Amino acid sequence: MSKKQKKGLYRIIVTAILYGIAIYSSHAFALNTWQTMLVYLIPYLLISYDVLIKSAENIFHGEVFDENFLMSLASIGAIALKEYPEAVAVMLFYQVGEWFQSYAVDRSRKSIASLMDIRPDYANIEINGKIEEVDPEEVKVGDVIVINPGERVPLDGTVIKGTSFLDTSALTGESVPRSAKEGSEVISGCINQSGVLYVKVSKPYVDSTVAKILDLVENASNKKSRSEQFITRFARIYTPVVVFLALALAIIPSLFDGQWNVWVYRSLSFLVTSCPCALVISVPLSFFGGIGGASRKGILVKGSNYLQMLSEVKTIVFDKTGTLTKGNFQVTNVLPVDMNSEQLLQLAASVEAYSTHPIALSIQKAAQKPTKPFDVQDVQEVAGHGMKAKVDGKEVMIGNEKMMHSIGLESLPQGDGFGTCVYVCVEKKYAGMIEIADEVKEDSKVAIDLLRNYGVKKFIMLTGDSESVAQKVADHLGIDEYHASLLPAQKVEYLDQILDQRDPKEKVAFVGDGINDAPVLTQTDVGIAMGALGSDAAIEAADIVLMEDQLSQIVTAMKISKKTLSIVYQNIIFALGIKILVLIFAALGITNMWVAVFADVGVAILAILNAMRAMKVDA
Secondary structure, three states, X not given: OOHHHHHHHHHHHHHXXXXXXXXXXXXXXXXXXXXXXXXXXXXXXXHHHHHHHHHHHHHHOOOOOOHHHHHHHHHHHHHHOOOHHHHHHHHHXXXXXXXXXXXXXXXXXXXXXXXXXXXXXXXXXXXXXXXXXXXXXXXXXXXXXXXXXXXXXXXXXXXXXXXXXXXXXXXXXOXXXXXXXXXXXXXXXXXEOOOOEEEEEOOOHHHOHHHHHHHHHHOHHHXXXXXXXXXXXXHHHHHHHHHHHHHHHHHHHHHHHOOHHHHHHHHHHHHHHHOOHHHHHHHHHHHHHHHHHHHHOOEEEOOHHHHHHHOOEEEEEEEOOOOOEOOOOEEEXXXXXXXXXXXXXXXXHHXXXXXXXXXXXXXXXXXXXXXXXXXXXXXXXXXXXXXXXXXXXXXXXXXXXXXXXXXXOOOOOOOOOOOEEXXXXXXXXXXXXXXXXXXXXXXXXXXXXXXXXXXXOEEEEEOOOOHHXXXXXXXXXXXXXXXXXXXXXXXXXXXXXXXXXOOOOOEEEEEEOOOOOHHHHHHOOEEEEEOOOOOHHHHHHOOEEEOOOOOHXXXXXXXXXXXXXXXXXXXXXXXXXXXXXXXXXXXXXXXXXXXXXXXXXXXXXXXXHHHHHHXXXXX
């Protein structure tokens, strides 16, 4: 509990004691009107001075209609009618509600802060043989930092010496430590558990994973959901309307029957009941809690608008490689023509050495180094097709079916599994095929089945892979529709078509691995990057970032989204329902100001407590 909250709680307790003394004194002693007003005025001023001051300041600045104005007007009106106990009660219980609100917000913020407590305090750099602690922002790219056991990794980089295990739970929610050894990429925010690591820094602090994640979480509240925007607009219109209705309730009936005290009292009860506190705080708090609950699961949501849209997703479009499949390519089959398998692999690897694509790396890994190095010149990468180069003076082309068809090679052999077929030709003559297998992720099919249960109607796969491989993956996973052999620009075109054809009320999500999917991640209603730990492109382009490389995290995100929206709607219906009912009763004189206080403060506290459940979504 903060000092401000403790101070507020002490003020409430002291006021309650003084209020009790005032009630006792007014009944036990024969006090006149001024004495009675005085004993009640002491607890009233103690509990309401800040509200009265804030209300006066707002009126001075032209911001009249808010909860401070409503409470001030209602309590001062009660004093004018000599309803002193009600005047104090209105302010006392209002402050109780405000205290609960402050406590709930602070608890939510602390919960998210603890989940995202990944900001490094320092970095160790070896200077003149001594280890010195410096600010992570002072470390430059290329510097070597030393990370001792128990310390947090301050910057992204590559291990150049040492072995250890890293605790990534603050980032991913994953409890199993990850190994780190020479050559391993490490990211900021993790905790070194065992051995000393020497890490060569690859990014400045401002571009590090921890800085980007902290910025993402801190700014998530800036992007409001439609529900929050509705409540904000609703409060701006609703508050002045109820003030004028209360004014009309006080004046118009009194002109006919002359019972001014009766109708003014009813109008004051009407004002107290009408305060929109329950809605104004509980709806944003629910989304804030949902975002915090998602963070605990390693799911970063950039704003409550995306959390709401996720619950409305009816079509999910997937990239294949690295999303539905593992993206860990291995050569599983080699079919050479006029040469042996190793010669074909060496020839392909000599050209693929100039590419960083996972398929190229798998070919390089499978090939043995040739006894006589190839003379490779004029290397070109043809986007969406493959590579071509001059090897020992001969034109060599390595790529997919599209590349082979472009030079007139047809009737190409197909692979047996979920793998990708890479074809090789020399001087436009077919020289063989290399099949690279890519396993389907274990949880892909289960996740898709669960997402159907959560209301997703259609699954579509867009891939640059061959038709045969795409069909096998789609059939295996139960994908409704797929489009194969696509260039990056064609993926955007297909996504545009999907967005144009969908029902405007239904949202479309795209799920990619975040490496080369930035164009489509930004194009769709909800862009989801999975397994994107440390991927700058994913964190920048996606609306939701899944820090673990598991499709099942989308199911978890959907659960959290739907649970949060359920809590939001519960609060809206409950608060409006109770308020409308008590407003009618107050106008008819069926209820008094005590019931009005419950309709305001009681409903607000219940709505806030309900909103806090979003932090503990069981997903």
